[in-house]
Amino acid sequence: xxxxxxxxxxxxxxxxxxxxxxxxxxxxxxxxxxxxxxxxxxxxxxxxxxxxxxxxxxxxxxxxxxxxxxxxxxxxxxxxxxxxxxxxxxxxxxxxxxxxxxxxxxxxxxxxxxxxxxxxxxxxxxxxxxxxxxxxxxxxxxxxxxxxxxxxxxxxxxxxxxxxxxxxxxxxxxxxxxxxxxxxxxxxxxxxxxxxxxxxxxxxxxxxxxxxxxxxxxxxxxxxxxxxxxxxxxxxxxxxxxxxxxxxxxxxxxxxxxxxxxxxxxxxxxxxxxxxxxxxxxxxxxxxxxxxxxxxxxxxxxxxxxxxxxxxxxxxxxxxxxxxxxxxxxxxxxxxxxxx
Numbered sequence: 001x002x003x004x005x006x007x008x009x010x011x012x013x014x015x016x017x018x019x020x021x022x023x024x025x026x027x028x029x030x031x032x033x034x035x036x037x038x039x040x041x042x043x044x045x046x047x048x049x050x051x052x053x054x055x056x057x058x059x060x061x062x063x064x065x066x067x068x069x070x071x072x073x074x075x076x077x078x079x080x081x082x083x084x085x086x087x088x089x090x091x092x093x094x095x096x097x098x099x100x101x102x103x104x105x106x107x108x109x110x111x112x113x114x115x116x117x118x119x120x121x122x123x124x125x126x127x128x129x130x131x132x133x134x135x136x137x138x139x140x141x142x143x144x145x146x147x148x149x150x151x152x153x154x155x156x157x158x159x160x161x162x163x164x165x166x167x168x169x170x171x172x173x174x175x176x177x178x179x180x181x182x183x184x185x186x187x188x189x190x191x192x193x194x195x196x197x198x199x200x201x202x203x204x205x206x207x208x209x210x211x212x213x214x215x216x217x218x219x220x221x222x223x224x225x226x227x228x229x230x231x232x233x234x235x236x237x238x239x240x241x242x243x244x245x246x247x248x249x250x251x252x253x254x255x256x257x258x259x260x261x262x263x264x265x266x267x268x269x270x271x272x273x274x275x276x277x278x279x280x281x282x283x284x285x286x287x288x289x290x291x292x293x294x295x296x297x298x299x300x301x302x303x304x305x306x307x308x309x310x311x312x313x314x315x316x317x318x319x320x321x322x323x324x325x326x327x328x329x330x331x332x333x334x335x336x337x338x339x340x
Contacts (some may be wrong), residue, residue, distance in 0.1 A: 001328070005321060013316040015309055018339050025299060026172055030131040032294040033059055033269055034133050042302060044084045045126045047199060047279050049078050053130035055299065057211070058275035058288040059133050063267065069134035073254040076213040077121070078130070080243040081143050081278075084155065087236045087243075088282035089331045090168060094233070097329045099176045102230050110158035111319070113151050139258075145251055156244050163237045176229040179329045180315040183227055190311040193304045194282020195239065196331055200230035201225040206278035216253060217246050229330040267295050281305055281332050303337035 004012040027039050028338040040055035053075050060067060062272055067075075092107030117126045121140050122128035130137045140148065177277045182192070187200035197204050198221065205216045205221040222238035224231040269290030277284050282304030308331045316327060 001316070001324070003316075003321070003324065008321045010316050010319050010321060010324065013313045015313060017309075020206050028296040028299045029276070030295070033290065034265070035131060036296065036299065038129060040243075040299075040301075041127055041129065041131075043303070044334050046089065046334065047281070047337075048127050049082050049131060049286075050277055050279050050284070051301070052128075053079060053212075054277045054284060054286040054301075055274050055288070056131050056133050057277070058273045058286040058299075059269055059290075059296075061273040061275060062269040062271045062288060063133075063265075064292060065134050065265065067135050068257060069255050072252050074136050074140065075131065077250040077254075078118075078128070079212065080246045081114060083087070083179045083243045083280045084240060085111060085118075087240050088114065090236060090280075090329075091162065094176075094326070094329050095166075095172075095328045098172060100169075100172065103162065106158075106162050110155055110162065113155050113158070115149050117148050117197060120147065137273075149248065149251055152244055152247055156241070157242055159240055159244075160197070163240070166233060166237060172233075173211075173230060175326055176233055176330070177210070177321070177325050178228050180229045180232075180330055181227055181318060182315050184225075184313055186312065186314065187227075191307060191310045194279070194332075195232050195235045196282065196308050196311065198223045199226045199235045204283075206276050206283050209276065211275075211277065212260075213250060217249050219246065223268050229327060231288075232330050254260060268292050269296060270306045272298075279304055281334065281337075283308065303334070305331070305334045305337040308336065 002014040024039060024043065031039055035054050037055060040322055041052040043051045068186045085179050088107055088111040092111065095103035095107060119125050119127060121144060122138060124132045167184045182200050184201045187197055187202055201223055203221050203223055205219065208221060213337050220242055222235055222242060224234045269288065270292040272289040275286040284304055285302040287298065287300040288296055290296045312328065312331050316324065319327060
């Protein structure tokens, strides 16, 4: 951000979006549609699984592929673990931006438990490579599932401890309360997504549209009418506990079918499709187009951080320079999602 200041007050914020050009859209012409799953996962390290899931969903819609029900539940469980991971990471970064170093360390200590679950169930801690066209590559047996649920209980105990600080500590309330005000009308006007929209009282969550296993899970959309940085913090805290509930319910009602027992994928994508997912930062859109060859003609992603930047510019006008890092952190920015 380039800032125009009058003394210590921000008069105007000018976005300086560059090009971290990794050629991800061009690579669809050189990697066949099944290999491209690995490329899609690398759009963002925090949401890597959900990027792979979104890409697979778009291609599966083009080809009319039916994903086994157990694989759908496993995808949903890993997606919710990604949300927990991202929100805990965000809590830590917010604490760091405020200068609350001990709270930052406690947040990331809890985050390690989520990474341990990923490591145990997928073999990776950042990039997992378990999502594929038509399903998933790995299953979670009963013994591992018990360990996952035991770790979820540990995570919840830790979150009960640190979120109480985030919601009640006077220094945090002072730094977040009233900062970055975005009215419901302005939020709708700018088309914000995710916790930014829900923190301004907008009831929006793509999970309620019925993709994945969510029709079986009764997702609760948490909102807050505070419209400021503290409201967005409260929304993310509520979403953390909601995600833990969804993970437990996935484990409870997941069918016992075999994820490996699926038909071999034949043919190539011929047509175009949109897929929408709810990432930790908000709605993400995937567009895929094929013409009957093993290489796609086009694959495009609209990420939530990019959608939230225009509102951020307005929220920054009139705040003190010292509040800028905290406010930027509250939209949970992902540079690799914006600069592509």
